[in-house]
Amino acid sequence: MNNFEIEPDIRVAETLSSDFYTDDGYFEESKRRIFARTWQVVGLESEVNNLMPHMLLEGFLDEPILITRDTDENLHCFSNTCTHRGNILVQNECRRDGIRCGYHGRRFSLDGKFLSMPEFEAAKNFPSERDDLRSVSFKTWKDFVFASLDPRDPFEEFIVETGSRTAEYDFERHELVERKHYLVKAHWALYCENFLEGFHIPYVHKSLNEVLDYGRYSTELFRYSSLQTGYDDDGDTSAQYFFVFPNLMYNFYPWGLSVNIVKPIKSNLTKVEYMTFVLDRSKLDQGAGANLEKVELEDQAVAESVQRGINSRFYKRGRYSPTREKGVHHFHRLISEFMDESNEQSRNVRHKKPN
Ligand code: FES
Ligand SMILES: [Fe+2]
Incomplete structure (x- = not known):
């Protein structure tokens, strides 16, 4: 049975049921169905x-x-x-x-x-x-080590496009300059789906909006990942935002790479870990890669605001913008697919019961 069915046609689809974010039972199930089965x-x-x-x-x-x-x-x-x-x-x-x-x-x-x-x-x-x-x-991919308890598909299927679309990027030469984390009072999927659309940029990120050409902002979808590309007013790429299902973000900027790992803690609390790798210091304060801290705090504030709203008795599901929310629709479709009991395969890992 699938309580989270999402129509494949975005023009008629409704968003994920709010139960997914508010029900602790589904939060527990997502460990076994989503997080144990991905990388x-x-x-x-x-x-x-x-x-x-x-x-x-x-x-x-x-x-x-x-x-x-x-x-x-x-x-x-x-x-x-x-x-x-x-x-x-x-x-x-x-x-x-x-x-x-x-x-x-x-x-x-x-x-x-x-x-x-x-x-x-x-x-x-x-x-x-x-x-x-x-x-x-x-x-291992580049310098990153990945593990999976019960992989649903080989790792390569999750990372292939991130690898092929960043073949020019010099992973050997970049340098880890910072590690930090934030606690966000929101469900992990709310944090991720905010990342998956540029629709909110003009409303939430006024300063970022000034350096991005909103009209050209694009989203491409792959099997287990997606890519959003931001361009500056001259038409040059100013950011490539890769999302690897279910909780990993690789953000490529002219100065280097920022990696966000989204770690669920409770159904309304998420830890987001950041690693910053610098390739070219001279470009650090330019374009879409500048003021990342400010943009991050704006994103966290809106995710926390949605967390409060999604608990409302009056909210159940919404609709998608067919032009601007393809990435969110794709993410919800993947959640739906993983949470679907009929997709269960026999597995050799014993899964813990919730404490
Ligand atoms: S030797 Fe490891 S638990 Fe006994
Ligand atoms: Fe944002």
Whole structure:
């Protein structure tokens, strides 16, 4: 059954039901149906020395994973839980030539194989493959490491257009200059769908509107991503805004790249993490890439305002602008597709019940 059906024809379609944003049951279901089945950024490859523990979507999925770099420099990704009685194996980032559980001393190699365990000489059928660390699907793209608990589709299908449309961008040369995060009092999808249309720019971002040619602003849709392009008055590209479903934004500006990762915490609270990479400092304060902090706070304020409105007894669904809200319609269609029970496939990951 699909409670969130969205008509494919944007001219007749109605937006996502407000229940999706307000009902805690759907918020819980979105963990299993959307977030466990897509790809999440877990860090930068250049920052993985040897053993890097990570809590996948902390405060939401809360899945402990472990990235390792073995002696041949190969990366691996495992569940960070001991196969004996479930202790967390690695608490803090460290350098070791192997992994040893701090509870009863079970040892594993950096590629996840069981090595030894005291007091198990008399155990039968031991060790077996089940005593090795559980692998977690992961991929690297440029310097970004992604993991997925139960991928619905290969990572490449999510990133292909971002890669091909930014082939000129020099990822090798840009430099990480800032990491920060904000807490936004709004549902994660409200934050994302605000990002997915330029329709609000003249109303919400007066200063940004002055440097963008609103008439030329374009939106292109792909299977699991979309691209919005902003142009300046001379017709030059001033920003490329990629969205990778369900919660990742790559914003390319003439000066470099800003990455936003949208992390749900509660149905009305979202953490947005930012990474800023600079390629050309001389262009930092120009065009659509300038005053990003101001634009960000304007976006957050409007997302929080919608959060308050969407709880109203009088609001259920709206309509889309066929010319300006293609990206939002596409995002809602993907949510609908993932939340649809009839799309469930057999899976090998046990999903936690809500606490
Ligand atoms: S839980 Fe790890 S050795 Fe017992
Ligand atoms: Fe905005």
